[in-house]
Amino acid sequence: MKRLVEIRGVFLFYICLLHLKIIDMGLDMRPMGKPQPGFEKRFSQIFRIIQGTEKQELSFLDKLKNKKLLSKEELLQEWFDNQIPSYETIKAPRVGRDEEANKWIKEKYSETDKSISEIDFINQYEGYYVIPLAKERDGIPVYISFQQDENVFRGQFIQDCIDLIGEELANEAWETKFAAEALDYGNRLLAATDKIATERNLQYLKNQYSPPDSDEKSIESKLHIMYSLSKWLIFYGKNGHGYEADF
Numbered sequence: 001m002k003r004l005v006e007i008r009g010v011f012l013f014y015i016c017l018l019h020l021k022i023i024d025m026g027l028d029m030r031p032m033g034k035p036q037p038g039f040e041k042r043f044s045q046i047f048r049i050i051q052g053t054e055k056q057e058l059s060f061l062d063k064l065k066n067k068k069l070l071s072k073e074e075l076l077q078e079w080f081d082n083q084i085p086s087y088e089t090i091k092a093p094r095v096g097r098d099e100e101a102n103k104w105i106k107e108k109y110s111e112t113d114k115s116i117s118e119i120d121f122i123n124q125y126e127g128y129y130v131i132p133l134a135k136e137r138d139g140i141p142v143y144i145s146f147q148q149d150e151n152v153f154r155g156q157f158i159q160d161c162i163d164l165i166g167e168e169l170a171n172e173a174w175e176t177k178f179a180a181e182a183l184d185y186g187n188r189l190l191a192a193t194d195k196i197a198t199e200r201n202l203q204y205l206k207n208q209y210s211p212p213d214s215d216e217k218s219i220e221s222k223l224h225i226m227y228s229l230s231k232w233l234i235f236y237g238k239n240g241h242g243y244e245a246d247f
Contacts, residue, residue, distance in 0.1 A: 183237025
């Protein structure tokens with residue numbers, strides 16, 4: 001599963017860099033996987049340990065059995081092994097499993113220099129989730145980061161909307177949230193956006209997927225950003241996914 005392998009490799013790296021304040025690329029909001037049934041408590045616990053907000057401890061029985069504290073790599077392995085990726089929730093077809101994804105990867109091969117065979121090229125993408133073909137559009141934002149997957153919301157756009165919703169509500173986007181928190185945040189953003197849109201008779205933007213044909217600093221553009229983010233948060237939150245604030 002190529003996307004999951006990539007995430008496994010960079011997750012810990014980004015956590016370390018963020019704590020050291022080495023990078024500052026603006027805010028991206030990356031959907032988390034959701035825990036498998038029965039793994040909910042351990043899921044959030046591992047995440048807090050990785051972030052450094054909770055200490056890893058051994059029980060008395062674990063100590064008697066000479067068990068060791070898990071390394072960060074082992075914790076991450078357990079975390080990923082027991083979750084459902086967001087790509088499944090948005091119903092993204094996969095290469096090697098779904099015909100539309102197989103057709104997509106063959107079209108991609110036709111655009112290459114053919115330096116390797118088609119079968120070798122396709123094998124490299126076995127299990128790859130094709131997000132642009134996903135069925136759940138609310139989980140695929142139009143405001144994306146070109147350095148992330150297509151279902152990652154470019155949260156930096158929210159800075160352009162502070163004059164509408166205020167700093168307190170806008171700044172919450174920079175806080176990593178689990179599913180219930182993401183859903184609550186999305187609902188509050190939606191309520192604030194609806195209020196402003198109703199006052200300006202711009203409610204039609206709520207159901208418009210593409211950005212309005214107006215200046216990026218216009219109220220129409222700002223409202224569309226807020227509607228898009230609200231629906232993105234609500235979609236993932238109600239489906240059991242939180243998000244990681246990456247900045």
